[in-house]
Every structure is written in C-alpha cells, then in structure tokens.
Amino acid sequence: MKRFYILIALFCFALSAQAQFGVGGGGPSTTGRISGTIVDSLTKKPMDYASVGLYRSGGKSPITGVVTDEKGNFKLDNIKPGKYKLAISFIGYPTKYIDPVETTASKPDAKLGQVLLAPSSHALKEVQVVGQAALIENKIDKIVYNAEKDLTAAGGNATDVLQKVPLVAVDLNGNVSIRGDQNVRVLINGKPSGATSASLSDVLKTIPADQIKSIEVVTSPSAKYDAEGSAGILNIITKQKNVSGFSGSISGGVGTRQNNGNGNINYNHNRLSLSANVGGNSTWPQTSLTSSDQDFFFNDPAQHRSQTSTGTSRVKRHGIIGSVSAGYDFNAFNNLRTSVRLNQGGFDPNSNTDYTRTYFYDPTQNNTYHNNNIGHNTFGGFDWNIDYTHKFKKEGHELSFSTQWSHSKIVTDYTSLFTGLQDPTEFPNLKNNIDGINNEYTFQTDYTLPINKVFKLEAGGKNIIRRIRSVSDYFNPSGADFVYDPVNSNKYSYDQTVWAGYSVLTITLPKGYSVLAGARLENTDIHGEPHNDVQSIQPFDQNYNTFIPSLTLQKALTPTQTLKLAYSKRITRPSLQFLNPFVNKSNPTAQSVGNPLLAPEVSQTVELGYNTFIKSSVINLSAYYKHTTGLIEGLLTNLPGGQEGTITTYQNIGVNNSYGASFFGAVTPIKILTIRGSINAYTYKPTASNQLTNQQTQTSTYFQYNAFLSAQLTLPSNFIAETFAVQNSARRTIQGSNPSFSIFGVGVKKQFMQKKLALGINAIEPFSTYKNFNTDIKTPTFTQSSKFAFPFRSFGITFSYSFGKLSFSNPQQSKKGINNDDMKQGDQGGGQGGGPGTGGGR
Structure with a gap:
C-alpha cells in the first residue's frame, strides 16, 4: 500500500514535467494509444480507480499515468512509437508490470484487452468482500460498510445508512449503539465534530446519505485510540475523491418524508489539492401520536392514582453541512493539510397532550388537563483542522502533528402551557431559553517507526481541552407575559482536560502469526x-488516571481464513448531561437531573473472531464477553411532594456481565444476485449496587439482538434493484425496557451516460403509515406503559450526476489527524438542547 502512494507521487512529478519534455521524446510525429481493461483475477469484475503508470521499457522514472473508469478501462493517449513498461497498482494488490509494450509508426495503437490483477495474500487475510462492489470489508481492526454502493440509502440521511451497518443499531430517537451498547464515539473522517458532541442524533439526521462514502466500525480499539467509548468507534467517511484534474458530482432526492441534496467539487493539480462539499436535508412536517398509562403509589394510600394521556407531536427538521479543505505537498517528505467543516440545523416541535387523572380511593379528585409545548431549537458550529506530516526516507517511518478547534452552539427555546389543572401551581406555565457554547481544543502528535520486517513501533501523545458554558433562563407567567425567574435560572461552566500517551507494538511472525500489543x-x-x-x-x-492495555493475536490459518483473539479495555466518562446538577424541566411531568459525583464506566472485552473468504462470499463469526463496572443508567422516581410525574437521576447503578455472538456474511448464489446479512445477539444481566437494589425491578438475564438482511439484483440495461430489512429487539434497563425497532425498504435505480447519471425510486415501510414503539417501566412506586407512533412510510425519487475529467490520484493526502474517540454518547454539549419532551434543555 505504501508503494502505491510512493508510485503515485512519482507519477504526479512526471505529470508536471510532461509539459516541458513531452511524453514520447523525439522520433516520428505519429502518436497512438495504449488501452486495456483491468479485471480482478478472482471475481472477473472490472476494477475502477486502478492506477496505470507508463515508463520507458526497463526504466524507473514514470512518464505519465491514468486511473481506470467505472468499467475498468484505461487509455493512454499521445504515445509516440517506442517500447514502454506499464505498472498497474491498486490498494491491497501487488503492482503488476507489463514490459515491453511496443507501438510503431505503422501500428501506433496497442490494445492489451483484459489485464488480470490478483489480490495479495495480505489482502486475502483482511477478508475483503469483492464481487458486488465490495459493500462490506472485514479488516484486522475494523469492519467497513461502503455506503456509496447502497442503493436504498439514496435520498436518506446518515441515520438511515447506520441502520444497515453490521453490529450497529439505531433506535427511533437516533441513538446509536454497537452490540447493544450506546457508549459509541462517532467520528467524521477520522476526527470528532463539535456538531456530534453537541447533539449527535440531530446532526446525523442532517447529513445526506449521498455525502457518505463509507462507515468504519471498530469494536476492539487498540491503545492507539482514545480510551473513551466502551462500545467502540464509528467513523463516517465522506466522499472526497483524491484525483487529479477537476471533478464533481451532484445528487439529491425528493420524497414524502424528507428531501435532500448534496454537491462536491474537487481540484487536484501537481502537489495542490482543493475540495468543497455541501449537503442539506429538510423534512416535511411530521405528526406523531403518543399515549401512555401510568400508575403512581405514595406513602398515603389516598393519593394512589393512575394517569392516562393521549396526544400529538408535530416536528419539522432542517440542516446543512459543508466542508472546504486544502492540501499541499512541499515534497515527497512533507505535507500540510487543513480543512473547515461547518454545520447548521434545527427543528421546531409543537405537541399537544390531554391527561386524565383517576384516584384509586377518592373519585371526587378525578380531573383532566391539557398541556401544549412549543419549541424552537437550533444547533451549529465548525471544526477547523490543521495536520502536518513528515515522512522519513525509510518507508513507513513518519511523524505527524495535528490540531483541531471544534466550536458548537445550541439554542433551545420552549414554552410549556397547562390548562384545566385543579391546582395551577402543580405544573405552572413556564418559558425556558437556553444558550450553550462548546469549545474543544486538541493537540496531538503521532510517531511510527518500522524497526524491521518483524517489528513496528507506534507512539504518541494528546491533549484535549474542553470548555462548555450554558445559560438557562426561566420565565414565569405574569398576566399575558412572562417575567424572569431567578430561582430556577442558572449558569453552568464545565471544564475537562485530558492528557494521554500511548505506545503500540506490531509484531509480524512466521507461519501467519501477528501480534498487536x-x-x-x-x-x-x-x-x-x-x-x-x-x-x-x-x-x-474530579481527577483520575486510567491505564488502558490492549492485545490482539491473529493467525492466518490459510490465505483465505483468519482467526483473531482480542482484549480491550475502555472507559465512558460522564460528561455534561450526566453531571449537571440543575433539574431539566422541559417536560414537567418527566424531569431529569444530573449527578456531579458520577464515576466513569469501565468495560473490559474479550473477543474471538473467525473470518473466511470463499470466491465472492465472506463469513465473519465472533463471540465475546464484556464486563462493565460503574454502569451508568437513569433511575426514575416519583416527583417529590406528591406531584404527578417522574424525575430521572443518573447513577452508577452497578455491574453488568454480557455474553454475545455476532455473524455477518455475503453470498452470491447466482451472478446477478447478492445476499447480505448480519445478526448480533447478547445478554443483559445487571447487578445493582447495595444501595440501589431497592430500585431494581428487572433481575433476570435478558436476551437482546439486532439483525439486518438485504438483497441486490443486477438487471440488464443498467437497472439495479435492492431490498432490505432491519430488526432490533427491545433494550433493557434495571427498571424496564425501551422500544423495539424494525424497518423495511426497497429501491430501483437506472444508470445512464456510462453510469455518470442515475435516477432511482425507493420506498420505506410502504405497507404501513405509522410504526409503533412501546416502552415499559416499573419502579417500586411507579409503573408506566407508553406508546409512540411515528409516520415512517415514505416514497421518494433520487438522482445523481458526476462530471469532470479525472486523470490521476493525489498521492500525498495525509492520513493522520485528530481522532477524539471520546465522551459518552448522549451528551448534548453546551446548553443541553432537545426541546420539550426529549429530555434535553437544561
């Protein structure tokens, strides 16, 4: 792979010299062409974006080069008569040389026909799913889902794509989990985003699926990664084509549920690369249906009562996200790259709920009342990165420095109005305006030294500085207006500083063994x-030190079978949402409050994995055990003073031991059909700490799972059809369960103009207007059964168009950069946005 980058660096140098010295040197003025088609030797599929370099026969200096198109074709024009050598390269494949290739004045064109390129044994060890455009790749340290090959995701957003990624699940509210654990760190292009740290679920809904190239899943991160995130890491890679010349694309979709658009432009010349990307997403107003049944029990039996509610919630969302980046290679050893990513989004909820209260022993107190919540939420910010990489003369020997400034701002305004209460002071009308600002500064250095063919050393250090400020102003009604409430209004400052250092040793041993410690x-x-x-x-x-060891042992049983045993330790730091001591009253009947005394979760995982690759099919099996201490969950109790409602307090509730197994595979039973599927199943067995055992009502061992199945059919005349289904079981806590989730979709696409233009139609949940989500909670003093019906059915039309002329890959894009796989998911950053009924807004 490193030879590939070095080769392309030489090509770019040759391209810059071509204008001065020409391609073929002296000789006859007649010019011709060298052409052919690059094909994978195993799958017989054409290989797009393979690199073809032209040398003098027997020479070492490249003259020019091209990359293959979508059908694997390449053409080298303006070739003067002579003898040449071709070097054909692709990541994961050894370079293939054809020497000589001769053209003459009488036969100026050399047509090579099909040229077979065989994967290296190393590539086979990584068990790459080839065949149908390599939708899934399974590598030694991660699983890669190539979303740009996903037909049914077109017209959707990042949440829709994540539903289909192996081992990943997304619930109705956009909360992401890996193997059932929501403590996931989500990165964009290998870097954290201030947007995701502020409001992850909302930001994912603003990223168009057409902007996503691939998603990487790291389940057992090595010590090189930050210790945060017990479930692992998700890295969303956006489309950034590293090619010479000018190119771009536009895509979008219009549907009954949401609309989106995306565009990107790329310009690479010699050692300079420039790119820009912008995408937007907007939903039509969506009305959801809610209902719940609650029973409250108090010390005074006369106060025992039940409450039922029915209501509607109407929400409209919008968002835009874009980036600009530039890179320059001073020479073959020094590279500087900078990028700025901006995001802006918002949503305006409006809910109306009717409550009916029934007393068990005193019917005279029965009553009904109404609540109207009106909200306005915006979020936005930027991430600015500067990365410098210095490469030494020894291949793979390099030093990098990276910095990042992430800034985000959240504004949450809502008004809660009650009518019909017998005692208006029980739930007084209120207005709350919240402004939150989050600044995160990161400084990082990484050093890689290949000592010899057996040992490779990696080491580095990092400093993360987080400064979060929020102002929450409450207002009480005064006549027809509201006046400032100093009792409930608050300001909050939260500073977190993390210092880290790591060292990783990779050992490559004989007989297919390798060790990563x-x-x-x-x-x-x-x-x-x-x-x-x-x-x-x-x-x-709070101040604490955490030691994080990691160990991976791998054995290549055969060129197509790999066995891996991995141990990793992770922590989940409680951040602002969990530490803020002020009560969140955005939903007065379901309040929440943080706990400044929370300790971090610590999890240890042992995983045994097996991969096998058979022609165009792949099978991955793994079994794992995870032990988590200091497990953080929200515990519900009744509101004080006999009020009707609950308050959630975050606690280190105890220990959880989980056993699990996962499977994913892809098979091509016939040439035109590919079937892919994955399932992850695991147990949840919590043991509450002594002081909290009286709050625990779920004491059994619970079985949970998430599954995905898809099929893609390649039809004549450039038609492609695909269908998929997702199923997630209910998720348990020590006090109940959260909703299960399922989704079904189908799509068809037609490609035109040598696949530069594509038009498609898709449907999500075509057979039902609403999807129902049920939640059950039970505490010693409270039980609740609630239903939420969301309008999920949608039909849409999608399109994409690529333009420009691509001539060559840019070799020196630095792969280093900031990678803060850090902080517990669900933290809403500065201001705790979320709006009424969402648990945000503090």
Whole structure:
C-alpha cells in the first residue's frame, strides 16, 4: 500500500514535467494509444480507480499515468512509437508490470484487452468482500460498510445508512449503539465534530446519505485510540475523491418524508489539492401520536392514582453541512493539510397532550388537563483542522502533528402551557431559553517507526481541552407575559482536560502469526461550577488516571481464513448531561437531573473472531464477553411532594456481565444476485449496587439482538434493484425496557451516460403509515406503559450526476489527524438542547 502512494507521487512529478519534455521524446510525429481493461483475477469484475503508470521499457522514472473508469478501462493517449513498461497498482494488490509494450509508426495503437490483477495474500487475510462492489470489508481492526454502493440509502440521511451497518443499531430517537451498547464515539473522517458532541442524533439526521462514502466500525480499539467509548468507534467517511484534474458530482432526492441534496467539487493539480462539499436535508412536517398509562403509589394510600394521556407531536427538521479543505505537498517528505467543516440545523416541535387523572380511593379528585409545548431549537458550529506530516526516507517511518478547534452552539427555546389543572401551581406555565457554547481544543502528535520486517513501533501523545458554558433562563407567567425567574435560572461552566500517551507494538511472525500489543495512560481533570442567584451550589472537581492495555493475536490459518483473539479495555466518562446538577424541566411531568459525583464506566472485552473468504462470499463469526463496572443508567422516581410525574437521576447503578455472538456474511448464489446479512445477539444481566437494589425491578438475564438482511439484483440495461430489512429487539434497563425497532425498504435505480447519471425510486415501510414503539417501566412506586407512533412510510425519487475529467490520484493526502474517540454518547454539549419532551434543555 505504501508503494502505491510512493508510485503515485512519482507519477504526479512526471505529470508536471510532461509539459516541458513531452511524453514520447523525439522520433516520428505519429502518436497512438495504449488501452486495456483491468479485471480482478478472482471475481472477473472490472476494477475502477486502478492506477496505470507508463515508463520507458526497463526504466524507473514514470512518464505519465491514468486511473481506470467505472468499467475498468484505461487509455493512454499521445504515445509516440517506442517500447514502454506499464505498472498497474491498486490498494491491497501487488503492482503488476507489463514490459515491453511496443507501438510503431505503422501500428501506433496497442490494445492489451483484459489485464488480470490478483489480490495479495495480505489482502486475502483482511477478508475483503469483492464481487458486488465490495459493500462490506472485514479488516484486522475494523469492519467497513461502503455506503456509496447502497442503493436504498439514496435520498436518506446518515441515520438511515447506520441502520444497515453490521453490529450497529439505531433506535427511533437516533441513538446509536454497537452490540447493544450506546457508549459509541462517532467520528467524521477520522476526527470528532463539535456538531456530534453537541447533539449527535440531530446532526446525523442532517447529513445526506449521498455525502457518505463509507462507515468504519471498530469494536476492539487498540491503545492507539482514545480510551473513551466502551462500545467502540464509528467513523463516517465522506466522499472526497483524491484525483487529479477537476471533478464533481451532484445528487439529491425528493420524497414524502424528507428531501435532500448534496454537491462536491474537487481540484487536484501537481502537489495542490482543493475540495468543497455541501449537503442539506429538510423534512416535511411530521405528526406523531403518543399515549401512555401510568400508575403512581405514595406513602398515603389516598393519593394512589393512575394517569392516562393521549396526544400529538408535530416536528419539522432542517440542516446543512459543508466542508472546504486544502492540501499541499512541499515534497515527497512533507505535507500540510487543513480543512473547515461547518454545520447548521434545527427543528421546531409543537405537541399537544390531554391527561386524565383517576384516584384509586377518592373519585371526587378525578380531573383532566391539557398541556401544549412549543419549541424552537437550533444547533451549529465548525471544526477547523490543521495536520502536518513528515515522512522519513525509510518507508513507513513518519511523524505527524495535528490540531483541531471544534466550536458548537445550541439554542433551545420552549414554552410549556397547562390548562384545566385543579391546582395551577402543580405544573405552572413556564418559558425556558437556553444558550450553550462548546469549545474543544486538541493537540496531538503521532510517531511510527518500522524497526524491521518483524517489528513496528507506534507512539504518541494528546491533549484535549474542553470548555462548555450554558445559560438557562426561566420565565414565569405574569398576566399575558412572562417575567424572569431567578430561582430556577442558572449558569453552568464545565471544564475537562485530558492528557494521554500511548505506545503500540506490531509484531509480524512466521507461519501467519501477528501480534498487536499496546498500552495507554490517560489523566482526566474535571471542574464544574453551577451557579444560581438564589441557591448556594458548591463547585465540584474530579481527577483520575486510567491505564488502558490492549492485545490482539491473529493467525492466518490459510490465505483465505483468519482467526483473531482480542482484549480491550475502555472507559465512558460522564460528561455534561450526566453531571449537571440543575433539574431539566422541559417536560414537567418527566424531569431529569444530573449527578456531579458520577464515576466513569469501565468495560473490559474479550473477543474471538473467525473470518473466511470463499470466491465472492465472506463469513465473519465472533463471540465475546464484556464486563462493565460503574454502569451508568437513569433511575426514575416519583416527583417529590406528591406531584404527578417522574424525575430521572443518573447513577452508577452497578455491574453488568454480557455474553454475545455476532455473524455477518455475503453470498452470491447466482451472478446477478447478492445476499447480505448480519445478526448480533447478547445478554443483559445487571447487578445493582447495595444501595440501589431497592430500585431494581428487572433481575433476570435478558436476551437482546439486532439483525439486518438485504438483497441486490443486477438487471440488464443498467437497472439495479435492492431490498432490505432491519430488526432490533427491545433494550433493557434495571427498571424496564425501551422500544423495539424494525424497518423495511426497497429501491430501483437506472444508470445512464456510462453510469455518470442515475435516477432511482425507493420506498420505506410502504405497507404501513405509522410504526409503533412501546416502552415499559416499573419502579417500586411507579409503573408506566407508553406508546409512540411515528409516520415512517415514505416514497421518494433520487438522482445523481458526476462530471469532470479525472486523470490521476493525489498521492500525498495525509492520513493522520485528530481522532477524539471520546465522551459518552448522549451528551448534548453546551446548553443541553432537545426541546420539550426529549429530555434535553437544561
């Protein structure tokens, strides 16, 4: 792979010299062409974006080069008569040389026909799914889902794509989990985004699927990665074509549920690369149906009562995300790259709910009341990266420095109005305006030294500085207006600083054995300052060290079978959402509050995996055990003072031991059909700490799973059809269960103009207007059964068009950069946005 980049660097140098010296040198003025088609030797499929370099026969200096098109074809024009050598390269394949290739004045064109390129044994060890455009790749340290090959995702957003990624599940609210664990760190192009740290689920809904190239799943991160995120890492790679010349594409979709568009432009010349990308997403107003049944039990039996509710919630969302990047290669050893990614989005919820209250022993107190919540939410910010890489003369020996500034801002405004209450002071009308700002500064250095063919050493250090500020202003009704409420209004400052250092040693042994061993040490320092004009609340501090070892043993049983045993340790730091001591009253009947005394979760995972590759089919099996201490969950209790409603408090509830197994595979039973599927099943067995056993109502061992199945059919005349289905079981907590989730979709696409233009139609849940999601919670003093019906059915039309002329790959795009796989998912960053009924807004 490194030879590939070096080769392309030489090609670019040759391209710059071509204008001065010409291609063929002296000789006759007649010119011709060398052409052919590059084909994978195993699958017999054409290989697009393979590199073809032209040399003098027996020479070492490249003259020119091209990349193959979508059908594997290449053409080298303006070739003067002579003897030449071709070098054909592709990542994961050894370079193939054809020497000589001769053209003459009488026969100026050399047509090579099909040229077979065979994968290397190393590539086979990585068990790459070839055949139908390599939708899934299984590598030593990660699983890669190539979303750009997913037909049914067109017209959707990042949440829709994540539904189909092996081992990944997404619930109705956009919460992402890997193997059932929501402590996932989501990166964009290998870097954290201030947008995702502020409001992950909302931002994922604003990223058009057409903007996503691939998604990487890292289940057992080595010590090189940050320790945060017990479930692992998701890395969303956007489409950034590293090719010479000018190129671009536009795509989009219009549907009954959502509309989106995306465009990108790329320009690479010699050692300079420039690119820009912008995408947007907008939904039509969507009305959901809600209902719930609740029973409340108090010390005074006369207060025992039940409450039923029915309502509607109407939401419209919009978002835009874009980036601009530039890179320059000073020479073959030094590269500088910078990029700025901007995002802006928002949603405006409006809900109306009717409540009926029934007392068990005193029917005279029965009553009904109504609640109207109106919200306005916006979020936005930017990520600015500067990355410098220095490569030494020894192949693979390099040093990199990276910096990043992530800035995000969230504004959450909502008004909650009640009518019909017997006691208006029970749930007074209120208005809340929240402004939150999150600044994150990261400084990182990484060093890689291939000592010899057996040993490779990697080491580095990182400093992450987080500064989060939020202001929450409450207002009470005063006549027809609202006045400032100093009792509930608050300001909150949260500072977190992380220092980290790591070292990883890779050992390549005989007979197909390899070892990846590492260690990481992190220090976390936290300082929080809650402020209220009326209450006296003390600041809080935390400081702890975490030692993170990692070990991976791999054995290549055959060129197509690999066995891997991995151990990893991860932590989940409680961040702002979980530490904020101020009560979140965005939903007065379902409040929440943070806990400044929370400790981090610590999980240890042992995983045994087996991969096999048979022609165009792949099978991956794994079994794992995860032990988690300090498990963080929200515990529900009744509101104090006999009020009707609940309050959720975050606690380190105890220990969880989980056993699991996963499978995914792809098979091509006939040439035109590919079937892919995955399933992950695991247990949930919580053991509450002594002081919380009285709050635990779920004490059994629970079986949970998520599954995915798809089929793609390649038809004549450039038609492609695909269908998929997703099923996730209900998720357990120590007090109940969260909703199960399923989705079904189908799509058809027609390609035109040598596949540069594509038009398609797709349908999601075509047979039902709404999808129902049920939640059950039980505590010693409270039971709840609730239903949420979301309008999921949609039909859409999609299109994509690529333009420009691509001539060659840019060799020096630095792969280093900031990679803060850090912080517990669900943290809403500065301001805790979310709006009424979402659990946000603090």
